[in-house]
Amino acid sequence: MTRLSWFNVVSLTLGFAFLYIPMLILIIFSFNESKLVTVWAGFSTKWYGELMQNEAFLNAAWVTVKVAVMSSTLATVLGTMAAYVMVRGGRFMGRTLFSGMIYAPLVMPEVITGLSLLLLFIGIGLDRGVLTIVLAHTTFSMCYVSVVVSSRLVTFDRSLEEAALDLGCSPSEAFRLVTLPIIAPAVISGWLLAFTLSLDDLVIASFASGPSATTLPIKIFSAVRLGVSPEINALSTLMIAVVTVGVITASLVSKRAMVRQKQEEQAAARVT
Amino acid sequence: MGDIVSSTVFEPWEDARAEPLIRFRNVTKRFGSFTAIDNLTLDIYEKEFFALLGPSGCGKTTMMRMLAGFEHPTEGSIELAGRDIANVPPNKRAVNMMFQSYALFPHLNIWDNIAFGLRRDKLPKLDLEARVEEMLKLTRLEKFATRKPHQISGGQRQRVALARSLAKAPKLLLLDEPLGALDKKLRQDTQFELMDIQEKTGTTFVIVTHDQEEAMTVASRVAVMDEGRLIQVATPDRIYENPESVYVADFIGDVNIIQGRTSAVGDDTYSIEWAEGQRQLNATSATSFDNGQTCHLAIRPEKVTITSDRPEDADNAVQGRVHDIAYLGNLSTYYVELPNGTIIKAQTANTRRISRRSFTWEDPVWLSWTATAGVLLAN
Structure with missing residues (x-):
């Protein structure tokens, strides 16, 4: 461990203050007794209690979780398939174009993605609701999954799949019995990433949602326009908690897998 | 007596009636503009231990991958037991492969790794268990059945890979x-283990290696390859003692190559003019040479005798000075420089301890060898 110089300590403090003070204030004021958001009047958890009574918020929360689970699962399946083809498919026609196109939504402004999806849904006459939000979220989170999974597949020893084929597996059996179990950590962390992204999204969801279904971020956004209530602070705190847990789990899963893989590689190199 | 010998010696390639297990017929394989295998024809027989030997990039791995079904010939055909296997996918071939990286499945333990191929065949549970146990016993891995591949040593992993590829009792095993x-010591032990297992199971083995010692030790026949072509296919002793080209002589073991011009002396004896002011060398050759033809005389260092006095009645004798000595413990190789600058290697077994050795640096010595010691090669 090296000791930090005072300069490093200051820059570290400033940086993290910049990042986390807003959230910290939000969390602190979610435990505020007063109804006024900016005046501290003692500690209380009553806004959490009240939140539990608010039918509209609970409904939105349920829709959000449903959408997140469905879209991240769908995105994981599609993203893994896409990553597999990109890494393993060899040099087929237009491979570079396709792999570029998979990653394009990463840098596409969300407003544009949202608008184009809205136009599509109207064009094919799909009523906006849970289904459309799921489809929209799958669209943009799929590319994140495929980035995570393909980076694992690149380091995957090809001869393992060949060994499976050699021992009598059809290509799909080889994928199911050998490839998938080995890349599972990357697939899981891809799923968690997609789940968190879906939970967070406001812009795309506001294009794809309709009167029959609203997600939590949309609900909060529209509620805040009428004035910030401590209830919203409580709700946001809960969301921060869920997202934090999700992100930490995802990074732990992939880090553990990486450490394990490294150990195995070292063990393999240490031939005795 | 002669009959008994000929019936026990395993030489199906000498038998015109024997049906080869594998038949490469004019196989060419190109990757883009690069030709990996160049119009190659080869027969491999059942129960052979066949070694493909060559420097990296000579096409030996490509040949193996074509047998396994991971690559397809661009031209020509490959037959396995009389059947063209061009359109048979890897999972439908009675061929198993042991991979260089072993390719053990890291998420399965040793038992399940070995059982993997058998499960694909939908073997009944009892038969499957019996077969896995048999393989564990054959490769002496009983104690490690429940371990994961990363929990065992390299030598054990190598045996797991072997057990897994042998479990399905393939017609042909590719290594x-x-x-x-x-490491070297373990490698030597394992070579004998491999030969033992090959004999016990009666499986045809095709091994790819760049280690000539390994090929010589294990194989019934060796194919020396270079740039996608077969240079020579023969038994290890023929490859060593009767190389057909300078390339093979030089690739296998240590050799002195003396270039010169032949002139016939008798039916199969030639004298070789090889350097200004040096006496002609005498050598016999089964293949005939024209007078004045360029030739290369290949002599193994262990067939050159080193003496301090001029040997009497030697077919060939040259004088020089000890330029360098490579001491290998059991053997010493003397690098003797002749007056014209040519260096000739002579190898002797160190039957005496080092203080009793007769030659040291700069000593004048005589090198001699018989007329039949070397092989006369045209190219």
């Missing part, structure tokens, strides 16, 4: 540099 990752 891709199987001992490359092992």
Whole structure:
């Protein structure tokens, strides 16, 4: 461990203050007794209690979780398939174009993605609701999954799949019995990433949602326009908690897998 | 007596009636503009231990991958037991492969790794268990059945890979540099183990290696390859004692190559004019040479005798000075410089301890060898 110089300590403090003070204030004021958001009047958890009574918020929360689970699962399946083809498919026609196109939504402004999806849904006459939000979220989170999974597949020893084929597996059996179990950590962390992204999204969801279904971020956004209530602070705190847990789990899963893989590689190199 | 010998010696390639297990017929394989295999024809027989030997990039691994079904010939055909296997996918071939990296499944334990191929065949549970146990016993891995591949040593992993590829009792087992990752001592032990297992199971083995010693030790026949072509296919002793080209002589073991011009003396004896002011050399050759033809005389260092006095009645004798000595413990190789600058290697077994050795640096010595010691090669 090296000791930090005072300069490093200051820059570290400033940086993290910049990042986390807003959230910290939000969390602190979610435990505020007063109804006024900016005046501290003692500690209380009553806004959490009240939140539990608010039918509209609970409904939105349920829709959000449903959408997140469905879209991240769908995105994981599609993203893994896409990553597999990109890494393993060899040099087929237009491979570079396709792999570029998979990653394009990463840098596409969300407003544009949202608008184009809205136009599509109207064009094919799909009523906006849970289904459309799921489809929209799958669209943009799929590319994140495929980035995570393909980076694992690149380091995957090809001869393992060949060994499976050699021992009598059809290509799909080889994928199911050998490839998938080995890349599972990357697939899981891809799923968690997609789940968190879906939970967070406001812009795309506001294009794809309709009167029959609203997600939590949309609900909060529209509620805040009428004035910030401590209830919203409580709700946001809960969301921060869920997202934090999700992100930490995802990074732990992939880090553990990486450490394990490294150990195995070292063990393999240490031939005795 | 002669009959008994001929019936026990395993030489199906000498038998015109024997049906080869594998038949490469004019196989060419190109990757883009690069020709990996160049119009190659080869027969491999049942129960052979066949070694493909050559420097890296000579096409030996490509040949193995074509047998396994991971690559397809661009031209020509490959037959396995009389059947063209061009359109048979890897999972439908009675061929198993032991990978260079072993390719053990890291998420399965040793038992399940070995059972993997048998499960694909939908073997009944009892038969499957019996077969896995048999394989564990054959490769002496009973104690490690429940361990994961990363919990065992390299030598054990190598045996798991072997057990897994043998479990399905393939007609043909392919071994891709199987001992490359092992250290020398373990490699030698494992070579004998491999030969033992090959004999016990009666499986045809094709091994790819760049280690000539390994090929010589294990194989019934060796194919020396270079740039996608077969240079020579023969038994290890023929490859060593009767190389057909300078390339093979030089690739296998240590050799002195003396270039010169032949003139016939008798039916199969030639004298070789090889350097200004040096006496002509005498050599016999089964292949005939024209007078004045360029030739290369290949002599193994262990067939050159080193003496301090001029040997009497030697077919060939040259004088020089000890330029360098390579001491290998059991053997010493003397690098003797002749007056014209040519260096000739002579190898002797160190039957005496080092203080009793007769030659040292700069000593004048005589090198001699018989007329039949070397092989006369045209190219």
